[in-house]
Amino acid sequence: MTQTDDRTGDAPAPTGPLSKIDYSERIPNNVNLNDDRRLQRALEGWQPKFLDWWKTLGPALPTKDVYLRTAIAVGRDGWAHFDHVPMEEYRWGIFLAEQNPDRKVSFGKHLGKPAWQEVPGEHRADLMRLIVVQGDTEPASVEQQRVLGNTAPSIYDLRNLFQVNVEEGRHLWAMVYLLHAYFGREGREEAEQLLKRNSGDLDAPRILGAFNEETTDWLQFFMFTYFTDRDGKYQLGTLKESAFDPLARTCEFMLKEEAHHMFVGTTGVQRIVEKTAEIMNAHGGVDDIFEHGGIPLSVIQKYLNFQFSVSMDLFGSEQSTNAGNYYSSGLKGRWQETRRKDDHVLLEDVRMMNVVEDGAIVEREVPMLSALNLDLRDEYVADCANGVRRWNQALEDAGLEERLLLPHEGFNRRVGVYANHHVSPEGEVLDDETWAAKVDGWLPSAEDRQAVADLMVPEYEYGKFAGWIAPPNTGINDQPVEFDYVHLAEEGLA
Ligand SMILES: [Fe+2]
Numbered sequence: 001m002t003q004t005d006d007r008t009g010d011a012p013a014p015t016g017p018l019s020k021i022d023y024s025e026r027i028p029n030n031v032n033l034n035d036d037r038r039l040q041r042a043l044e045g046w047q048p049k050f051l052d053w054w055k056t057l058g059p060a061l062p063t064k065d066v067y068l069r070t071a072i073a074v075g076r077d078g079w080a081h082f083d084h085v086p087m088e089e090y091r092w093g094i095f096l097a098e099q100n101p102d103r104k105v106s107f108g109k110h111l112g113k114p115a116w117q118e119v120p121g122e123h124r125a126d127l128m129r130l131i132v133v134q135g136d137t138e139p140a141s142v143e144q145q146r147v148l149g150n151t152a153p154s155i156y157d158l159r160n161l162f163q164v165n166v167e168e169g170r171h172l173w174a175m176v177y178l179l180h181a182y183f184g185r186e187g188r189e190e191a192e193q194l195l196k197r198n199s200g201d202l203d204a205p206r207i208l209g210a211f212n213e214e215t216t217d218w219l220q221f222f223m224f225t226y227f228t229d230r231d232g233k234y235q236l237g238t239l240k241e242s243a244f245d246p247l248a249r250t251c252e253f254m255l256k257e258e259a260h261h262m263f264v265g266t267t268g269v270q271r272i273v274e275k276t277a278e279i280m281n282a283h284g285g286v287d288d289i290f291e292h293g294g295i296p297l298s299v300i301q302k303y304l305n306f307q308f309s310v311s312m313d314l315f316g317s318e319q320s321t322n323a324g325n326y327y328s329s330g331l332k333g334r335w336q337e338t339r340r341k342d343d344h345v346l347l348e349d350v351r352m353m354n355v356v357e358d359g360a361i362v363e364r365e366v367p368m369l370s371a372l373n374l375d376l377r378d379e380y381v382a383d384c385a386n387g388v389r390r391w392n393q394a395l396e397d398a399g400l401e402e403r404l405l406l407p408h409e410g411f412n413r414r415v416g417v418y419a420n421h422h423v424s425p426e427g428e429v430l431d432d433e434t435w436a437a438k439v440d441g442w443l444p445s446a447e448d449r450q451a452v453a454d455l456m457v458p459e460y461e462y463g464k465f466a467g468w469i470a471p472p473n474t475g476i477n478d479q480p481v482e483f484d485y486v487h488l489a490e491e492g493l494a
């Protein structure tokens with residue numbers, strides 16, 4: 001059973017192979033947009049609103065142009081093209097991974113049936129909600145990072161920030177396309193709302209908590225791209241398995257772009273840790289290196305604790321009937337669903353999960369289907385640990401004993417089984433008083449944030465880096481580290 005909207009007609013049937021992106025169009029795309037005039041017009045109507053949003057709430061630092069990558073094909077090879085482009089002329093468009101005409105639903109009660117090219121009526125509301133929630137996070141992070149360019153530690157880092165920003169803008173396009181193409185008038189209204197809600201806005205905030213937090217400085221930006229963009233990666237990973245094929249193909253291509261955001265986070269924190277170790281060694285191993293122009297390891301740990309815990313909340317409650325229903329209905333799969341060695345229906349399966357009982361964390365057996373948010377979160381945590389290992393290797397290489405740690409899953413949580421409990425980073429359940437006495441040692445205090453902010457002075461000379469971060473080993477796209485990745489607007493002005 002499918003449902004179409006009489007105002008937009010049928011959604012365009014994707015035809016393959018679609019690997020080439022048409023840049024002669026006003027909206028670059030590989031979905032044959034000009035075969036569907038109505039959809040094309042609707043999206044062309046949304047385009048100026050997007051550009052207005054970008055100008056008002058996108059990057060604040062004026063630039064002439066930026067060395068950006070643009071997708072030219074969605075296939076495995078050579079999908080990216082690099083060039084200096086004025087940011088507002090970036091070719092945001094609609095790119096879906098190629099269609100596999102034989103694709104089958106790989107889980108849930110429709111297992112083995114052909115993937116859906118249309119939205120089944122009974123799942124219309126749920127699918128739209130999933131797309132709206134995902135879509136809402138994309139422009140939110142651009143808004144959160146709006147003023148970071150003013151304090152960039154280097155032109156190289158500035159370029160990476162802008163690359164992340166334009167791609168999050170494109171991810172918004174990806175979700176808006178689905179809303180316009182498959183959800184009729186309601187979808188178009190939701191697409192409008194995606195530009196009207198804004199990060200931190202008191203009247204119309206973004207949907208999810210972590211996307212209303214301010215990104216105050218570059219340490220937080222790197223922690224955000226490491227921990228919060230990684231949440232995005234895992235959410236996209238579940239939607240990539242969706243029985244609704246256009247959503248699956250959209251997310252598959254978004255994941256390719258997302259890999260760069262992970263890279264920015266992993267290497268950004270790594271370079272800070274390297275510099276911190278260097279400054280510590282130069283000053284007899286002391287922790288408080290603010291006065292020497294570095295970020296203390298203890299403060300890096302607090303930022304890590306904060307960003308990890310707010311990102312954990314994005315996975316929702318450990319037990320969720322919705323998550324189970326989305327799975328059984330085929331809307332949202334598990335991380336790497338097709339590689340899992342089980343029946344992909346999970347009706348009989350159980351697992352263990354932690355709960356807090358009488359002031360202690362104990363395990364309880366629950367039905368697997370009810371705990372799919374936890375399943376995804378566990379995958380995420382294991383992935384997060386990889387970066388921490390890498391950062392600790394940098395500390396070891398520098399001859400230091402100190403290590404960074406991922407806090408306990410229950411630390412500083414607002415959602416799920418730990419929401420009404422205080423748990424230390426080591427996993428000890430604490431009373432209110434003990435928590436209050438210790439929390440400033442675990443989460444960034446206002447003074448910590450101020451001390452970090454004080455270090456954030458821009459370094460715009462090509463090849464130079466602020467004193468609190470090490471240079472990267474290599475540049476972008478085989479260019480040297482000192483390459484002119486960004487031309488600021490001031491240049492060339494008499
Ligand atoms: Fe994204």
Ligand SMILES: [Fe+2]
Nearest residue numbers: 229232258261
């Ligand atoms: Fe991202």
